[in-house]
Structure formats: structure tokens, C-alpha cells
Amino acid sequence: MSFPDFSASDAQIQWQRFCDLLWYHDDLGLWLDVSRMHLNAPQLEALQPAMDRAFTAMQELEAGAIANPDEERQVGHYWLRNPQLAPSDEVRTHISREVDEIEAFGRAVVRGEIKAPSGASFSDVLWIGIGGSGLGPALMIRALQNNNEGLPFHFLDNVDPNGMSNVLGGLSGRFKTTLVVTVSKSGGTPEPHIGMEQARLKLEDAGGEWAGQAVAITMLNSRLDQQAQQESWLKRFDMFDWVGGRTSITSAVGLLPGALIGCDIRDFLAGAAQMDEATRVADSRWNPAALMAASWYVAGDGKGRRDMVVLPYRDRLEVFSRYLQQLVMESL
Numbered sequence: 001m002s003f004p005d006f007s008a009s010d011a012q013i014q015w016q017r018f019c020d021l022l023w024y025h026d027d028l029g030l031w032l033d034v035s036r037m038h039l040n041a042p043q044l045e046a047l048q049p050a051m052d053r054a055f056t057a058m059q060e061l062e063a064g065a066i067a068n069p070d071e072e073r074q075v076g077h078y079w080l081r082n083p084q085l086a087p088s089d090e091v092r093t094h095i096s097r098e099v100d101e102i103e104a105f106g107r108a109v110v111r112g113e114i115k116a117p118s119g120a121s122f123s124d125v126l127w128i129g130i131g132g133s134g135l136g137p138a139l140m141i142r143a144l145q146n147n148n149e150g151l152p153f154h155f156l157d158n159v160d161p162n163g164m165s166n167v168l169g170g171l172s173g174r175f176k177t178t179l180v181v182t183v184s185k186s187g188g189t190p191e192p193h194i195g196m197e198q199a200r201l202k203l204e205d206a207g208g209e210w211a212g213q214a215v216a217i218t219m220l221n222s223r224l225d226q227q228a229q230q231e232s233w234l235k236r237f238d239m240f241d242w243v244g245g246r247t248s249i250t251s252a253v254g255l256l257p258g259a260l261i262g263c264d265i266r267d268f269l270a271g272a273a274q275m276d277e278a279t280r281v282a283d284s285r286w287n288p289a290a291l292m293a294a295s296w297y298v299a300g301d302g303k304g305r306r307d308m309v310v311l312p313y314r315d316r317l318e319v320f321s322r323y324l325q326q327l328v329m330e331s332l
Contacts, residue, residue, distance in 0.1 A: 001045055001285055006038045023288045028274055032288045037295035044284055047294050051284050058280070063087065076240070077247040081273040098238055099265070102252055105235055106259020109179065110150055114234075117212035122179045124171060125260055128156045128195040129183035129253070132245035133217075135326055137183075137257040139319040140249065144268075150261030151179070156195040164195065168202050175206035179260075181215045183253055185239045187222025217252045246330050 003020035007013040017035040024031045061067055064087035067075040079086040083095040108114040112121035127137050134157030141153045154167050171178055180199050184192040200210050216228040216236040228236045237252035248254065250272050258265045284290035300306070306328065310321035 001041050003041055005040045006036070021291070023286065023291060025274070025278055025288075028271060028278075030275075030288075032291060034291050034295045037299060039291075039295045039298045043298055044294050047297065048284055051287075051290050051294075052282070055280070055282055074242040075244070076242040077244070077250065078276050080243065080250040081269050081276055094238070094240075098252060099255065099269070102237060102255045102259050103265060106256060106262075106265075109260060110262055116177045116179075117209040118176045120177050122151060122213075123174050123177040124179070125151045125153045125257075126156065126167075126171065126178050126180045126199055127153055127183070127257065128181065128192050128199060129217075130157060130189065130191040131326060132248055132323075132330075133183040133185070133192070133253055135319065135323045136245075136249035136254045139323045140254050140257045140263070141261060142319045143316045144258060144263050145261040150263075153257065153261075156199065159191050159194050164198055168198065171202075172206075175203045176208045178203065178208070178213060179215065179234075180210075180213055181217065181256065182224065183217040183239070184222070184224050185219055185241075185243075185245060185248075187218045187224030187226075193224075215256075217256065244330075246327050 004013045004016050006017065014035065018033060021035045022031065022033055061075050062078055062085055064074055064076070066072060074087075076086065076091075079091065080095060083092040086092045086095060105114070109122055114122070116122055127134070129137060134155055137153070138155055138157070145153075154171060156164055156167055158164070180196075180203065182192055182196045200214075203210055203213065211231050211233050214228070214231075214233040216224050216233055217239050218224040218228075218236070219239050219241055225236060227233075237256060239248065239251060239253065243251050245253075250269060255265045255268070258268055279287055279289040281287040281290075284294060296308075308328065310324055312318060312320050
């Protein structure tokens with residue numbers, strides 16, 4: 001492995017670093033340039049043993065190893081992108097069936113085949129979710145929704161009274177045709193429950209019928225799941241216990257918003273699967289995740305400093321910095 005050290009004054013050296021260190025993926029249209037970081041070849045080589053251990057641990061996780069001994073839980077969000085990696089036929093079938101149902105439901109709502117109880121087509125989506133259950137969907141909508149495609153989205157992602165009042169007030173006159181989606185993995189988190197109760201009160205006061213307009217995304221047999229079944233909500237989707245909220249964007253949490261704006265969710269999953277493959281490459285020089293990790297490690301003096309500035313140049317990626325902030329904050 002060879003590339004020149006960083007030089008702030010020599011443009012020719014920096015050009016060579018750029019050429020040597022540039023990582024790109026033609027199919028995904030993704031480029032990564034770490035040449036302005038102060039990472040050098042000996043540092044990258046010295047980190048390779050640690051990277052090898054990380055790759056081994058990642059392979060074990062993807063094969064179904066227990067990641068949370070206290071709760072005996074696996075971590076399998078990558079199975080969502082490639083069900084063939086899942087450790088059992090039951091899980092593989094469940095994932096595929098869920099994608100089929102999400103795609104069919106989203107298409108039917110957008111086309112007006114599934115209607116509100118009033119008989120009118122749904123006009124809006126009110127999404128109730130906290131943390132990754134709100135930021136992931138918000139990123140999907142902001143990044144992927146085109147003008148006049150699918151349904152407009154409104155988010156209750158906090159219990160701030162003023163914020164909730166503004167969002168709910170913006171739906172005045174359209175509550176009877178608003179699809180309300182509540183996301184809570186455990187089904188017992190207070191914040192989504194508060195948002196749901198406030199939305200239900202407004203909707204029913206406006207003459208809407210909650211059960212015919214409500215959708216739940218939660219774990220099987222959670223309190224929210226039981227409520228949705230007992231009250232015959234319009235639809236419910238599974239949130240698997242082996243998927244954390246911050247990594248749930250390729251589950252129903254991110255796929256349902258995609259389907260409701262007419263996005264090709266299978267194409268989205270295929271792209272995520274390709275990105276997974278790129279980050280499984282054992283040679284750090286050709287692995288974008290390893291290059292970023294090594295650059296960050298060196299920039300933080302090996303002490304775990306987590307200072308980061310994310311500056312999206314596209315308006316569509318406005319939410320990405322907030323999404324990434326939570327992902328890093330809860331993962332490292």
C-alpha cells in the first residue's frame with residue numbers, strides 16, 4: 001500500500017493523493033475523497049489488524065451471532081437488504097412478505113384504491129415517530145420525494161406542545177382524509193403514544209374514524225400491536241426485534257414512506273445491498289467505511305473524539321446531517 005503523505009503546500013502531491021485514495025462506485029454513483037485527511041499509508045497499515053477483527057465480528061453478526069447478551073438479541077438490519085443472508089428460512093420469508101405487503105399497500109393508497117372511511121382518497125400522511133423512527137422517514141421524504149408524487153407528509157417527532165400544535169393545525173380541514181402512521185418498536189415508548197393520542201383526539205373531533213385511518217409499525221404482540229389488532233386498524237407492519245430504530249430505514253419504517261411517495265423501494269433496497277457489499281471488502285484501502293473510520297481515528301488522535309461537521313450541498317439531503325448525528329451518537 002503506497003500513497004504520499006498529506007501536504008498542505010504541494011499541489012502535485014495532493015493531486016497524487018487524490019488519485020491514489022479516491023474510492024468510487026460506478027453503479028451507485030458514489031465517490032469518497034479522504035485525500036485531505038492526514039491519514040498516511042503506515043497508519044492505514046497499522047490499523048489493518050484492528051480492521052480485520054472488526055470484519056470478523058461483522059461476519060459473525062451477519063451470520064446471526066447474539067449482539068445483546070442481556071436481551072438475547074441479534075442484529076440483522078443487513079438482512080433486510082438481502083434476505084438470503086438471514087439465518088433461517090422463517091426470517092427470510094418474513095422479510096420478503098413484509099416488503100410485498102408494504103409495496104402493495106403503498107401503491108393502493110397512492111392510486112386511491114384504499115380510501116379513507118369517508119370514501120375519499122387519502123390526502124396526507126401524519127407520521128408519528130421518535131428518533132430513528134422519525135428521522136429515517138423524514139430523510140426518505142426529503143431526499144426522494146418529487147413534486148406532486150405520492151402524498152404530502154407531516155411529522156410528529158417530538159412532544160413539544162408548540163410543535164405538535166403547529167403540525168396538527170396544518171392538517172385542519174383534512175383530518176378525515178389523513179393517514180396516521182404510528183411507529184414504536186416496543187409499543188410502550190411514551191413520546192409516540194402522546195403524539196398518537198393527540199392526533200386521535202384531533203382526528204375524531206374533525207369527524208374522522210381512527211381505526212380506518214390508522215397504521216401501526218411495531219413489534220409483534222407489543223402493546224401497540226395489540227391495540228391495533230383489537231381496534232381493527234387499517235394496517236399494521238412488523239418491526240423486527242433485531243432491527244434498532246437508528247438502522248431501521250430499510251425496514252417498514254423507511255420503506256412505507258418510500259412506497260407512499262411512489263418510490264421504487266426494491267431499487268432502494270438493492271442500492272443498500274450494494275453498499276453493504278462494498279463495506280465487506282477486507283482490504284481497508286478499497287473499503288469506503290474502513291477509509292472513513294481510519295481517517296476519523298487519525299483525526300481524533302486515536303482517542304475517540306467525535307467532532308464532525310456534515311455539510312450537505314443538496315437541499316434534498318438537508319435531513320441527512322440530523323439522521324447521521326443520531327446514528328453516530330447511538331452507535332459509537
